[in-house]
Amino acid sequence: MTDVDIWSDATFMAAVGEAVWAPSIHNSQPWRFRRTADGIEVLVDRDRALPVCDPDLRAARISCGAAAFNLRLALAVAGAPAACTIGSGDVVVHLVPDRGRPVTPAECRLHRQIRRRHTNRSGFAEARVAPGVMTQLVDEAADEGGWLHVVEDDESALWTVAQLTREADAQLKADPAYVAELRAWTSADDDVQGVGRGAAGAAPHPAEMMPRRDFGGPPREDTRDLSGAPVVAVLGYQGEHRMHEIQAGMVLQRVLLRAADLGLATAMYSQPIEVPTVRERLRLALRRPYAPQLVLRFGYAPTTCYTNRRPVSDVIDR
Template identity: 35%
Template sequence: MAKTSRHGTGLSADLSADLSAAVSDALRAPSVHNTQPWRWRIGADRVELHADWTRHLPWTDPDRRDLMISCGAALHHLRVALAARDLAIRVRRMPDPDRLGHLATITVTPGDADPAMAALYPVIEQRRTDRRRMSHRPVPRHLLRECAQQAEHQGAELIAATAPAVRERLEAALARGAREQQVAPGYAAELALWTARYPGGRDGVPAENVPAAPTDLLEPSPLRRFPRARLSQPHQSLNKAAIRGGAELLVLVTAEDEPLDWLRAGEATSAVLLTATRAGLATTPLSQAIETSVSRRELRHSVLRVSAYPQLVVRIGWPASRAAELPPTPRRDLGSVLLTH
């Protein structure tokens, strides 16, 4: 390979440091229960993304949809990190039909990086999953449009449940889906496993990042209930307006419902979360809404009434005025996720 610049017709002489650093940035992507279900292979001019099936949650995520969405979010984070390093790339998704765990190959190519992708890079370290109550301050419509445009660029559609009737149907569907899941055999044990990791662990959901749900809640909440919660939040009354605040519920949908669509939905999720974070908004991916076939059908046919397929619900809103900065959730280091053969 010619040892020339990144631009024009050649590539840089040594990409290994940039590729390794970009993969390290991609490890900050959100994933279901912070399972981080990905493995990576770094070559001379490319990176491969592989699913780590050993981190699949069979009771929470029976069809591996959450796992694929999580890997799609990591793929988008990688693309952002490479663009920030002024690297143009080509992405082949699901490149090998005989190896379904090989999700993408990202190859560095001559040319200019995508400046819109690079602009999202500074907030990779800032983004958090914020499960606390949010401010009553409404989210401006122009920010909702910007998030929708970002999702569209990644091959998905973002539907805002802003109409009161749609919002009511969505919240009711989320609550029913949560009740159905809570009585499923194995679900509670699986949730406890990933929220009570061993000391010094680098995955799972720490109790310090989860606020306790009030025991006398007057209205259903769209948020998943975790068995361990130590995060404090400002006291508020427990009526529907206080629970909801000014947060918006957005549903990511795709035209089809195959593994490639789940991967694309994950890329769109990352784009929406980073865009919202850059605007100063708090964000919460709500994967529980799509983890049972009943709740997915209800979202599609009774709530949204669309032909597209729901893949994820995202809650966005302004942080509460007295909300403290959230600590980062743990991540495995690069050496723990690299494939060497």
């Protein structure tokens, strides 16, 4: 293949097969992939949007940005590096073949984690994450143009983030339409979409410092806070418009893959981002110029159940 050959069908299909393992809000997989005359487009799939918890498609664009990051990584590892531009309208990202170059060891490391990475909704171990490990994640976010704000391990900062998450969670749960939408994306078995019983973890317990989203898991009798040890961090980008949300998705995926590479388990909380007034209070508490995009926790945990994905043929526009 010369430097600027267009990608073959096989390369395209294989790369999309990796892209779909990105995280997405409620595992809705709100993406489509299309070959164009000069490359590949990633599009947001409006039919899979969540009108109640994501009316502006913010979370859908973050999810698509994460998928685009995987796509680009898979192409680089296949020896077909891509240059990327942010698209307009429903086109999230446009990739075209870039000059040939050897794949880097860092790309290989991240690529190996694409199918291993998953969201942890079960308990974390008591072991603390060393500050040096978190610094690596902070650097990873900055290299991708974003920011990861590690919340100080002092009670007041943590309490503020936890309190905002609790407030947002309570507000969201009071809306029957929100609960109905969440239930619609909760599956009893290992469906190809949504969050299945295995991945849901136990139902959130009032003792938890940060309430997890309730994906219909069984009630938990243990009254300890199973999420006491993991570090809390907030992710964002240098801007908060549509294109920055897509880029924040790329930052998210890079951080998540690096975390998996470092042996960390990750939990995500977007309730405080989904309630605009709470999101603004979180921004002020962190003293950031731009709105945060996701709250995360990093810690150590055994591998839990994975969510599933739709077949590649379902996400390709012919």
